[in-house]
Amino acid sequence: MTQTTLPPVEKTQPVSSPRGTISDRARAERKLGWLLAGPAFVVMLLVTAYPILQAVYYSLFSYRLTDPENRSFNGLSNYWVVLTDPLWWQSVGVTLLITVITVAVELVLGFALALVMVKALASLRPVVRAAILIPYAVITVVSAFAWQFAFNLTTGFVNSWFAWLPGVSDTTDWFGGTGTSLFVICLAEIWKTTPFISLLLLAGLAQVPEVLQEAAKVDGATRWQRMWRVTIPNMKAAVMVALLFRTLDAFRVFDSIYIMTAGANGTESVSFLAYRQTIARVEIGLGSAVSVLLFLAVVLIAFLFIKGFKVDLAQARGDR
Amino acid sequence: MSTRSKVWWIVGSILIIVYCLFPIAWIVSLSFKAPSDISNGQFLPTDPSWGNYSTILTGAASDLFLPALRNSFGICLIATFISCILSMFAAYAIARLDFPGKKLILGTALAVAIFPVISIVTPLFNLWRQIGLYDTWPGLIIPYLSLTLPISIWTMSAFFREIPWEMEQAAQVDGATTWQAFRKVIVPLAAPGVFTTAIIAFFIAWNDFAYGISLTSTDASRPVPAALGLFTGASQFEDPTGAIAAAAVIVTIPVVVLVLLFQRRIVAGLTNGAVKG
Numbered sequence: 001m002t003q004t005t006l007p008p009v010e011k012t013q014p015v016s017s018p019r020g021t022i023s024d025r026a027r028a029e030r031k032l033g034w035l036l037a038g039p040a041f042v043v044m045l046l047v048t049a050y051p052i053l054q055a056v057y058y059s060l061f062s063y064r065l066t067d068p069e070n071r072s073f074n075g076l077s078n079y080w081v082v083l084t085d086p087l088w089w090q091s092v093g094v095t096l097l098i099t100v101i102t103v104a105v106e107l108v109l110g111f112a113l114a115l116v117m118v119k120a121l122a123s124l125r126p127v128v129r130a131a132i133l134i135p136y137a138v139i140t141v142v143s144a145f146a147w148q149f150a151f152n153l154t155t156g157f158v159n160s161w162f163a164w165l166p167g168v169s170d171t172t173d174w175f176g177g178t179g180t181s182l183f184v185i186c187l188a189e190i191w192k193t194t195p196f197i198s199l200l201l202l203a204g205l206a207q208v209p210e211v212l213q214e215a216a217k218v219d220g221a222t223r224w225q226r227m228w229r230v231t232i233p234n235m236k237a238a239v240m241v242a243l244l245f246r247t248l249d250a251f252r253v254f255d256s257i258y259i260m261t262a263g264a265n266g267t268e269s270v271s272f273l274a275y276r277q278t279i280a281r282v283e284i285g286l287g288s289a290v291s292v293l294l295f296l297a298v299v300l301i302a303f304l305f306i307k308g309f310k311v312d313l314a315q316a317r318g319d320r
Numbered sequence: 321m322s323t324r325s326k327v328w329w330i331v332g333s334i335l336i337i338v339y340c341l342f343p344i345a346w347i348v349s350l351s352f353k354a355p356s357d358i359s360n361g362q363f364l365p366t367d368p369s370w371g372n373y374s375t376i377l378t379g380a381a382s383d384l385f386l387p388a389l390r391n392s393f394g395i396c397l398i399a400t401f402i403s404c405i406l407s408m409f410a411a412y413a414i415a416r417l418d419f420p421g422k423k424l425i426l427g428t429a430l431a432v433a434i435f436p437v438i439s440i441v442t443p444l445f446n447l448w449r450q451i452g453l454y455d456t457w458p459g460l461i462i463p464y465l466s467l468t469l470p471i472s473i474w475t476m477s478a479f480f481r482e483i484p485w486e487m488e489q490a491a492q493v494d495g496a497t498t499w500q501a502f503r504k505v506i507v508p509l510a511a512p513g514v515f516t517t518a519i520i521a522f523f524i525a526w527n528d529f530a531y532g533i534s535l536t537s538t539d540a541s542r543p544v545p546a547a548l549g550l551f552t553g554a555s556q557f558e559d560p561t562g563a564i565a566a567a568a569v570i571v572t573i574p575v576v577v578l579v580l581l582f583q584r585r586i587v588a589g590l591t592n593g594a595v596k597g
Contacts, residue, residue, distance in 0.1 A: 026418070028498075029417050029418055029419060029498075030417075030418070030419040030420070032413070032417060032419075032498065033413040033417040033418070033419030033421075033422070034413075034419060034421065036409035036410060036412055036413035036417070037409065037410040037413040037414060037419075037421075037422075037425050039406050039409065039410075040406040040407055040409065040410035040425070040469060040473060041410070041424075041425050041428060043406060043465055043469060044428055044429060044432045044465075044466070044469055044470065045428070047432075047440070047462060047463060047465050047466040047469075048431075048432050048435050048440060048466050051439070051440045051442075051443040051444055051447070052435075052439055052440065052443070054443035054446075054447060055439060055442050055443040058442070058443060058446065065446070065449075113336055116329060116332035116333055116335075116336055117336075119329045119332075120329055120330075120332070120333045121326070121329065121330065121333070124330065124333045126583065126584075127333075127337065128333050128336055128337060129583050129584070129587060130579055130580055130583045131336060131337040131340040131341055132336065132340055133579040133583055133586055133587070134340050134341065134344060134575075134576060134579055135340050135343075136523075136590075137523050137575040137576070137578070137579050138344065138572055138575060139526065139527050139529075139544075139545050139568075139571060139572070139575075140527055140529060140545075141529050141545040141548050141549060141568075142347065142545075142548070142568040142571065142572055143343060145347065145548065145564055145565070145568055146343040146344070146346055146347040146350075146568070147343060149346075149347070149350055149561060149565070150343070150346055154358070154359040154559075155350070155358050155359055155559075155561050156361070157346075157361055157362055157363045159361070160361040160362070161363075170361075191339075191343060195340065196590070199587055199590055199591055200590075200591060202591070203591035245434075248434045251436075252436045252437065252438070254437070254438060254529070254530050255529040255530065255545075258529070258533070258549065259548075259549060271436065271437075271438040271530070274438045274439070274441075274442060275438055275441065275530070275533075275534065278441070278442040278445055278534075279441070279445060279533075279534045284442070284445075284446050287442045288442050288443065290442075291436075291438060291439040291441075291442040291443075292439065294436050294438060294439050295435070295436055295439040298434060298435070298436050302434055
């Protein structure tokens, strides 16, 4: 992962001095480097590494904020409580479902948007680009409200607009059941984040060499074949970056669920579960355990991606 | 391109525009609905009114909304400013200087960027209570740095790589020190990149909900997204939908203005950091 997104430093890197003979200038440069980058580095560690270590510590205690005197060390039993609770597995299932559905749809839809943007007329392009940035820039809470109000029984218009669809009527309560609630949550998430994916894919499309397209065309490849055999393999790196970022982002889903259902009807995600334990129930110990597990899940996903990534990268480089 | 495929691409473009703007149009339309109109089951209001806007700006909900707006602007601007300053120096070092640990810094930024916010909220909630940062501006500005700093470092290093560094060398040949070359030559060249990074960082801070809802409890520091989540109507018997819609429109205006003014830069900023290389 780090390799694919690292800026190509070779271009601007000054020639380093031979090993063993660090000149005064190189030493000064090294010092200046850490002097300039150090503060940002330290702040990043302070705002993340420190809290997560604190969370690991808290997670080993039975600790409720309303009852601080009875704080006691109880080892890993918080983790045992969480992992044996069906609520936890329910939230993991919901989170995974939302992640898989939204990322899959966004990838396909984002690719379609990117293709249209490439081909859009020069006069329309700025308008399309501005429009596409708007879902990205709109606050997630606002987007969640917009979708919630649209489907809501009393405030919405969806039921009256789509009454002709089988299963939809004036009294369809979208937020009354798990499936339909998740459907609307996914719609909101997809609307909000597809543009970001499409911009990353658009940048990837721009990197596919035009020569290859022409060559394939001359060889008689159809439009469809060119898409699958030339375009997509050549933008694998961009696809993977978009996938990684969106998967991790989707896995942390919180805002939309809080606004749209507040976790009702079994729509609780892992993030929401952690929030509810800590902030609403002030069970610091249990909440910390959920937070640590969420963190580990994200690390695991990132690790799986990076492992898959290196292979893809090697292939992409071998192709050229 | 043949005329027929041209027409198709135009239709495609229009579909994208509708897709992107439709929910926004809906929330705007909703914000103009009078209470009697809210549940009319239609997209448009039958009799548009400014009632919801006066509720949140001068009426009953203004006590909740206006302080939140002030908090959001203040906290987000300060967080954006701090992370831009810090990442400006870091990105310069990463793009320009040769020193060990460069990869470590970029790797850390990436790790922080994928960090689940809620995992930080839990310990901070308790810690902030103990040291008195709960429900204060610094209590939000500090965790906001975890959102804005990584993307700032990545985006800005990507921009800084494209700066013509020969000019810096030329300045150094003319007798400028490394620091002078940075300040007099590079800063003016880097300003557009820094500015774009600031916009993106601001978007991210402005969007935050998890920290806002967890680490605040009063209008001393509660930002707008969190306040929206707590909205009730003018009286407890009134439906808050219209007021929420009006507040949502108001907080959307700044981002729409930024998008319209700087769309080209924002796209470059978003894609540079992630895809190139």
